[in-house]
Amino acid sequence: MTPEEAVGEVLAALDADPRRRGPVAIAVSGGGDSMALLHATAAVARRAVLAVTVDHGLRPEAAEEARLVGRACEALGVPHETLRWDGGGRGNLQERAREARRRLIGAWARGHGAATVFLGHTADDQAETVLLRLARGSGVDGLAGMPASFVAEGVGWDRPLLGLGREVLRVWLRARRIGWVEDPSNEDPRFDRARARAMMDRLGELGLTRERLVRTAGHMARARVSLASEAREAAGRLLQEDGRDLLIPRHLLLAFDQGDTSGRILAAALRWVGGDRCRPRWESLRRLAAVVAAGRAATLAGCRVAPEGGWARVSPEARNPSAPVRAPGERFAESADFG
Known part of the structure; x- marks a missing residue:
């Protein structure tokens, strides 16, 4: 060509x-x-x-x-x-x-x-x-x-x-x-x-x-599309929206190291709530999941993630000027980036 x-x-x-x-x-x-x-x-x-x-x-x-x-x-x-x-x-x-x-x-x-x-x-x-x-x-x-x-x-x-x-x-x-x-x-x-x-x-x-x-990049790109689709479907079933906040089942954080879906959902939630353009590094996500799963709050990417019963609440940090205001009807599972 x-x-x-x-x-x-x-x-x-x-x-x-x-x-x-x-x-x-x-x-x-x-x-x-x-x-x-x-x-x-x-x-x-x-x-x-x-x-x-x-x-x-x-x-x-x-x-x-x-x-x-x-x-x-x-x-x-x-x-x-x-x-x-x-x-x-x-x-x-x-x-x-x-x-x-x-x-x-x-x-x-x-x-x-x-x-x-x-x-x-x-x-x-x-x-x-x-x-x-x-x-x-x-x-x-x-x-x-x-x-x-x-x-x-x-x-x-x-x-x-x-x-x-x-x-x-x-x-x-x-x-x-x-x-x-x-x-x-x-x-x-x-x-x-x-x-x-x-x-x-x-x-x-x-x-x-x-x-x-x-060729490896091509194989991985196709795998990425499939994994992102699975994460989007799971987010639509499992997560709840509460104003600007997202509620993630804590069992997803406990299962962080058992597959790809939990990490993708957590990364997408942080970017959706905090407004950061860059996806957090996997190791940072893993540490965050471990802290919150153990019952303590933590911050990452302009968000505060805190345990709340069986949920983890993802909220914008108080001093985060990048936190977006979503349009009426805009939904996380439909619009967030799970790639």
Whole structure:
């Protein structure tokens, strides 16, 4: 499959979805993957195409790379804008940059009437993601890798090139004399992903190839859908809603380590009540379940979880400004994310 064909398939699916009409926005860094995505989309799209670059201010070359993208977009007749992030805060730099990029691009896309953002991740990125999550001991959800499509920040995000390899895109670019830039952080051994990328050839000698890692992600993604469906059905039968609170049977917490369903329900309940976008880590959920099952209250993800007879009451913490106010008729089992 060529990049144009891959993009064309996604665009055809979007054309059938009335919620995803309007311009398509493309996140373009100037690297080979996103440049291939830009040119392929511009070639086949029958709707307006917009491009956006985020300058994180982390490398002196970033501003010139954004200008390179701007020149490429101008040649294609694609409107382009550069957004800037100041890089403040603590914690994992790459993780914070990724979260900031999504927030900035999501807000920018909404402001331009784009309900869809294309991302340039490839099969190589998927394999590296699965490898890193294997190293962290991830479960089904983590080993499912990156989804081909998801919703966040009020827009839909798609990865049209997720089935294509990085080198396939480089060959395609060279054949068309399209330039790109190489991000030096991709080779920087300080970063986990760079180390994973460097190890892929050696792991392939053991049979742990890109193709097999991607296949594993596909198996796990299908398992994730089934497990989420089971958790949703169980939540509809077992949980009760009380205003902004949720009541979870304490026996579910006692059974936390006996299967997948309890953890999914607890994670979904915390996100539903507390408004946190990120799913709590499994170990944090396990500790919370153990404390509450033993008869003590605990907090996690902006929520207070306290035993109440045969139930565990999940309430927003008093100082949680992110706790959502649900619309009338909105129900947990129908609307929460159990994935």
